[in-house]
Structure formats: C-alpha cells, structure tokens
Amino acid sequence: MAFKSTRLLLAAAFLGASAFGVSAADFKPENPECIAPANPGGGWDFTCRQVGKSLQDQKLLDSTVQVVNLAGGGGGVAFAEVVNKRDDDNDLIVAASAATATRLAQGAYPGNTMDQVRWLAAVGADYGVIAVAADSPVNTLPELLDQIKNDPSSVSVAGGSAVGGWDHLKVLIAANAYGIDDVRSVKYIAFDGGGEAVTQLLAGSVQAFTGDISEAKGFVDSGDIKVIAVLAPERLPGEFEVFPTAKEQGIDAIGANWRGFYAPGNMSDDAYNAWVGMIGDLYASEEWKGVMAANGLAPLDLQGEEFQKFVANSVAQIQKISKEIGIIK
C-alpha cells in the first residue's frame, strides 16, 4: 500500500510537470473498454455509454468503447475484478460516483481501498437537494434543522439510498454543519430510489426529502414540493437558479454526487495521462456541456491529480461521519 501511494505521488508529480498535450499523444487504447459496475439503465451505465459515445463522436478515440456491465455488491464486484484480475490493463476505465467513494470509505468493498486504483477524472456532478412538501409550514433549511434539533422524532427524512448511503449522508452533512452534534438522532427512512421517496413525501408519510436535483425536478415544476436548499457551493445555472443554496442560509454544507472514472492501479503512466487528457478534452467541449444540461448535471471540473485529491478528501469526510453515526467503527 505504502509503495503504491508513493508511486501515485510520483505519477502525480510527473503529471504536474508535463503538459496534457504532450502526454496524450503517446498512447492510444486499442480496445477501449468501460466497465459499468451495475445493470444497464443506472447512473454508472449512463456514464459509460454517454462518455464512450461522445469520445467517439468527437474523434477523440478511433474505436468504439465497449461497455461491459459487471453488476453486484454496489460496485464491489467490479472493483474486486479490476484490482485482482486486470490491474495492469491500459485500455480499461470504470465508471464511478460519490456512491463508490461512500462504499470505499465504509469498507463496503471487503478488502479494497481507494489506493488500489488510479482516479482519472470527473465528468459532472448532481448536487444534493433537501425538499419538503408544498404545503409544509417549513420554508427554509434552518427551520427544518431547528425542528430536528428540538424534537428529532417529529421529522422523518426520506431518501433513495440505504442507511449510510449517499442520500443519508447529505442530510447529515447539513445537520452537522448546523451544529446538531448527535447526527444519529436524525430520523432517516431508506426507500428504493429517489422517486419512491418523493412519492412518500407527497403521500405525507414523511416530512422531508433528501436526494438529487434530477429526482426532484418534475415535482418542483408541478408545484408539489418545494426545494429548501441545494447543497452546492453557489447557485446552479439555468432554471435551477431559483433554489437557494445551504451556504447562503448560513449552513456550510456541500453534497455533490459526482460522476467520473477510475482506472486499474497499475495502468502505465502514459495510458493514464492519455485517458485523463481525453476525458479532459471531452469535458471542455461544447457537446459535453449540452449533454450535462440535458441530464441535469452541474459542472465539476477535476482531472488527474486534482481528482485523486478530491476523492481522497471525500473518502476522509465520509469516514468521519460514518464513524459518528456508527456505520463503521
């Protein structure tokens, strides 16, 4: 492990020293492959297919990216496969997201850690929102958190991920930032997906919803729910601009469900730099901006070393909260 992180530092230093353009020219993947660690139809599958298609459309790659669905263990099966069997594959990238970091932080991929792979780049982020029903007396995030502070049992928060999953952590990050010390007291109800959680908010079974902005959008448009906070550093562009951030309400909480890629741990530096360069070029393109807008993705411009650092930070943050709520010891 120690060896690997040193090697990563070296690679990072190398990356910092060399310009993107130079390194990208040396390596071209022959049979590019993208593993989506879930069944077709989910976010990881979308990330692989959309990026694969765009890379080819924009002639950044000559050959088609083959998308392989390797579902299981919330991404753990794919992670283990890459670490154990394909550790030096230069043609392989794997879709990842905040959920991957969450599970790595909580040790939910048995025996695997984030240092075993190389983190490539992000392609966008879906910022978290906290919402209440349209007829709720609550109008701001501090009001909701005050209610939780005074009587935690009076507010049930619904989300689409399991307990300890990303939707749960988002609301805890906000509660923590507001000064609720015992975040374990926040009552979180796990549903099978954000849509089901919103439905239960409408049905009146729960009082608040935590999820991604894309899950909430349809119901905001119809006037059924109101978003009381976006967990983004600043207001989102376009039609999402009307939603206040948590930050401007005095609560310094950011929850971004980023989407990106990792690569095998022993991928050669040439190949790593080439992939980082390709995805970086793709991210900068106009076409990709269109894809992001169409899919409710917000900007998150992180590649190579920066991205590696970002993932390490979020893993550390998640580990801290998970310890507090007793998910891990």
Add this chain to the structure above:
Amino acid sequence: METLSSLADGFVIALTWQNLLLALLGCFLGTMMGALPGLGPSNGVAILIPLAFTLGLGATPSLILLTSVYYGAMYGGRISSILLNIPGDEPAMMTCLDGYPMAKKGRAGEALSLSGIASFVGAFLATWGLILLAPQLVKIALLFGPAEYFALFTLAFATLGGVASTNQAKTAFAAALGIGLATVGVDTQTGVPRFTFGEVHLYDGIDFLVAIVGLFALSEVFLFLEHRHGNADASGHKVTVGRLMPSWSLLKSCTPTMLRSSFLGFLAGVLPGAGASLGSFIAYTFEKKLVDKEGTFGTGDPRGVAAPEAGNNAAAGGALVPMLALGVPGSGTTAVLLAVLLALNITPGPLLFTQQPDVVWGLIAALFIANVMLLLMNIPMIGLFTRVLLIPPRILMPIVAMVSFVGIYGISGSSFDLLVMVGFGVLGWVLRKLDVPLVPIILGTLLGNAMENNLRRAITIDNGDWFALIDSPLSIGLWTLAVIGFLLPIIFGKVVKARMRHMAKDEEGSTID
C-alpha cells in the same frame, strides 16, 4: 372527448412505416426474450437500449421499440411456463401451475392460445385504464404509505395457502424459506450486510432470476437425469399437442375470469411497490378462491391459465401509470424504461402529460399497436411453439441447461451467479422430491425484502409504535381481507377437501370409461 382526440393524434404519430416495423421487431424480439428462461422483460429492454441509441432513433420511435419489447416479453414468458414448466420470467411463474398440467393433458395448443388471448385482454384493458384513469390513479398510489404496503404484502402471503400444494404446512415452509433467502444482502435500513459471509457477490442479495432458473429449469434437468438413469423410457408420457384454438364455449367460460383478473392485475401494477408478479399472483389466488368450487385449479384448469396471464399483462400496463405520472418505476422493467426516458431528455412526472403530450400519446398508441400485433403474431406461431413438446427430452434437456447457463451468465457476467443457480437447482430437485411447492419460495424472495423494509419504515416513522400498522382505513381494510383470506380456508378447508376427494373419484371413474 379530448382524450380521444389526443389518442387519435397519438396514432398519427405512431402509424408510420418506420414505427410499425420497429414495433414488429420489438414484439418479435420481446416474445423470444420472454420465452427464454433467464432473459426477462427488464433485461430484454436493457439489452436493446444501445440498439435504439445507435440507430439514432428519436424519443417516440425509441419508446415504441422498447415498450414493444416490454409487452412482447410479458407475452412470451408464458410459453416456456406452459410447455416446459419453466417460467420465462418472474410474473409467468403462476402460469406454470395450470399451464403445464394442461400441456401434459395434451391441451398445449389451447393453453397457449387461451393465454395469448388472456394476455391481450389484460394488456388491452390496462392500456385503456392508463388512458382514462392515469391522473386519478396516481392518487391511489399516494394512499399507500409503508404501513399499507406492509398490509398488502401480508395479504399476499396470507392467501398463499390456496396455491399449488394440498399440504398447507409445506406451503408455509416454502414461503418461510423464500422470505429467509430474501434477507441475504445489505440491509437497506441499517446498511449492515446480512448472511453474506464476506462475499461481495451476495451484497445485493440473491437475484430472483438466478433463483427461478435454478429452482425451475435446472431442477427439471436434474429430475430428468435421475429418471433417465433408472428408467430408459424417460419420455413415458405420450405427447399430444391437441387443438390449437380454444373452443368458443371455453373462451366464454374464461371471460369473467379474464375481466376480474385484468382489474386486479392493473391495480397491483399501479402501486409502485407491488408490480406484475404480485398482479399475477393475486389474480390467480383470487380467482381460485372465487370460482374453483371443484378444486380443479392446479390440475390444468383453463381459468387457472387465463387468470395469471390477464393479471400480469394488465399489471405491465398499470406499472406505466406511476412511471409516467410520478416518475416512479413500479417494476424492474419500468425502472429501465425510466432511465431511457431520462436519457432521451424526457422528465416523467406530474407534468409530462401536459408538457409532452406527443410522447405520451404516441407511446400509448404504440401500446395498442404492439398489443394487436402480438396477438396476431402469437396465434399463428402456436403451432410452431408446440413443436417444442415433440423434441425428445434427451435433446431438449441439454438445451434447457445450456440456455439457463448462457442466460444467467449473460445478465451478470459473473460465474458466482452460476454456482448459486446450480445450488438452487439442487435445492429445487430436493424440494420437488419432498413435494414442497416452489412458487411460494420465489414469492418469498421476491416480496420478502419489500415487506420487511416497509414494516421497518412504518415503525421507524412512528417512533416504534406498532399501532402505526393499523392507522388508516385502507390498512385496516387490507388487514381484514388478509385475516379472512387466511382463516376461511382453515375453517372451510375440511368441507372442500372432502368434496375434492369426491371429485377425484369421479375423475378416475371418467378416465376409465
């Protein structure tokens, strides 16, 4: 009236040569995928998504292709249920109960065409339900909180007694086994892995498809191996295909069954937490309780074939209601369709019907077209399908084994699932020898998780108060039904049993002369 003119507009959008060809292609591929054990509607749709995108199809044509596959797979699932006693997908499980006995009696052709017609009726009525009632039905879905869902699942389990086996204890054992298997995996309410033994493949729980294919298909192969070994003449029963079309009087006698089952199935489909499997299950048990006076269900009663098929196809249509109107998928397949909608930049939700009427009505028109096409395509193909029965088992069984392995490996790409499947095959073989019914096991694995989660959600929301479970008129109603459904057979069981014994004697008498 406004609705009808919107529908007419929808037909204008859907009725182009390109769209019709896509619908035909989708129906054909869907039927095939449904018929193959392992490949179900959700995988079928998922596999074809890249095709829709690479062809560069627009929103409406893509949806037409994919929903045709969806409806097609719901039709196709029955074929292997009837011919081989192997459900092609989860909802078709109930069709095995009477479909296979019918085929054994030499009425395979009738069973296939009758179930095709029942599928058509179910899907047809459900599509009308979708058109006329979608906005109102959303309100029903909103009446169901965690406590109500828990009561609904309890109702399903309480009425299990009527299914498959004459021995209630064995049915209860099978259901308990299924619910036990459902607890494997990461518990969503606490994030703690249960019964996974540190094996990452088990974190997501046991895939029902793996369980179904193992329990039904592989155990069939094992049974064959066993009999073949002891007795050279394995294909002891002579296979007859019988007439292909059901008689008019048979159809007439099944019509009320189809109508009732379509209604129940549609309702089950509308509830996002329930789905098509529950639809076909409730349709079957309800029909058995209502019309099965002579105890012929389970022995090849045509009504036992019509009920689950009408139910599951109606549920498929019903599941589109919450998907379109709420953006909440009611089943695995609608979850995949939802992802497609999002990828096509269509946001399902309360405003979809007003904001993108062309997509919605084009889709609904496509459903009608696909449905008619499926009926027209399925009836002539019955003769072809029934030939499967004429294949000698020594050739058929290796094919079944091969399709099972390829199908399961194709879905997950993991050899671990193959081992689990073989394990289930052995389990299924043992249980069959002990005369334990397999359907309750699948039902338990399918619903156990949702049932447990909803119980715990309901209790957590009300801070540990168990009375939360009987807090609304709806949940009290469901509980009452469950209690009645559970107690009635116990109280009147003896009467029915005596009558059944009587019937059995009659039947013997009739076969002699």
